[in-house]
Amino acid sequence: MKRYQGYISDLDGTLYRGEEVIPGAPEAIAELRRRGCGVVFISNKPLERRRAYAEKLTRLGIPTVSDEVINSSLVLARYLANSEHGMAGATVFAIGEPPLLEELATAGLRLSDVPEEIEVVIASFDRTFDYHKLNIGFQALRRGARFLATNADPTCPVEGGEIPDAGAVIGALEGCSGRKVELVVGKPSPLIMEMALERLGLPAEACLMVGDRLETDIVMGHRAGMSTALVLSGVTRREDLSRSSIRPDYVLESIADLPRLIS
């Protein structure tokens, strides 16, 4: 394996599973940093504040600051705040949890639940989703509001199984409004990668994307023009890989193998 200047790592399934760190992951990240490589962490999950992810990584032995974590809430907030996309300062209604709402407010967007003034409807992962929120989103979409989503994951893995993720909220809004979501900023959209590369200050070809999901992490790395490494410490098994047409550049048992491969 060539030595990359920057590494973009997925979180769940790549660095930890639930509250358990992947053995060797802290040493691997420490070694990359010791060699002067840039490292950023990405997640599709809009449920936690970036600070909470940084604290969790730090607690698990991977010292991290908030700015090193990029999740779909942040990417969406930055996308909306970017004046090039015509929605800077827009009035937004988000079906999502408080960390997303905070990220949007911080980016200068105005939050509202009045359909007549909502210019953008955002579908996200929301464990407090209900008919009232559905109806507000629906009324705004019917009036022509833009329709964006943080992520499109059907489910989110949790202790003992999975629970409905943003895919359910998108499905509910599409099922009543006759509209289709216009943009999903999370993986496998290139937007989350663009922000990671910007943070690293490196071109795609100088970076390696490391993750445990073929359809999101690996596809997205390829699309961004990056090399990719699949780790088998998460949801993908070697037999899944042999059945898939998606081909990562490298396949590792876990991220712990990374420093050895590049030395």
Added chain:
Amino acid sequence: MKRYQGYISDLDGTLYRGEEVIPGAPEAIAELRRRGCGVVFISNKPLERRRAYAEKLTRLGIPTVSDEVINSSLVLARYLANSEHGMAGATVFAIGEPPLLEELATAGLRLSDVPEEIEVVIASFDRTFDYHKLNIGFQALRRGARFLATNADPTCPVEGGEIPDAGAVIGALEGCSGRKVELVVGKPSPLIMEMALERLGLPAEACLMVGDRLETDIVMGHRAGMSTALVLSGVTRREDLSRSSIRPDYVLESIADLPRLIS
């Protein structure tokens, strides 16, 4: 127009709009009955008890008993209770409102919100839909429960606009489970027509379907082998008709014109 022995009439948009009866509708229904014709009323709406529809029609000048009203809740409950379909006495979880739950219980189905024991998940119109219900339905579908729906309307007309209907609940469950709804019993499914014909005790060719929606009422009548009459007192306008490939046998300004045409 030939004289039919039975008439199947839609409710909203055909006999009334909200709380306003369509002028001449009571006289038209009375005249059909005076001539000895059978009349039943059908609705996709699972929100009200059949008794409530009968009381509303009676209040509006069309004396009606519960048995003359067939709605999607009743059709689904009867479908499940029919031993031919292999779900009689099944344990069911319904995302729906109390009138649906009552109809299911009356048909001998056991209601449960424990995913491990749920054999059938039902998506319906539910203004109390929330993430908790979504998750129960999802967990049961993941374990292999059957997936049925009362109706698939994206929206329901209400005073001043529309609100999300069962289409949103179906979309939410499909969006997270990766499953597709197996059966929708409401219009334009032939099941609701079969039950109406059974109630009338007449073959399809002896009956006229009267309704205000091309894609549901008229399509469903055609599929059932019945003659159809579109009324322009509801959502469909003459210009919609000219743009559509769906061709009703008759087009009436309103159901008030019916007795005159068949005399």
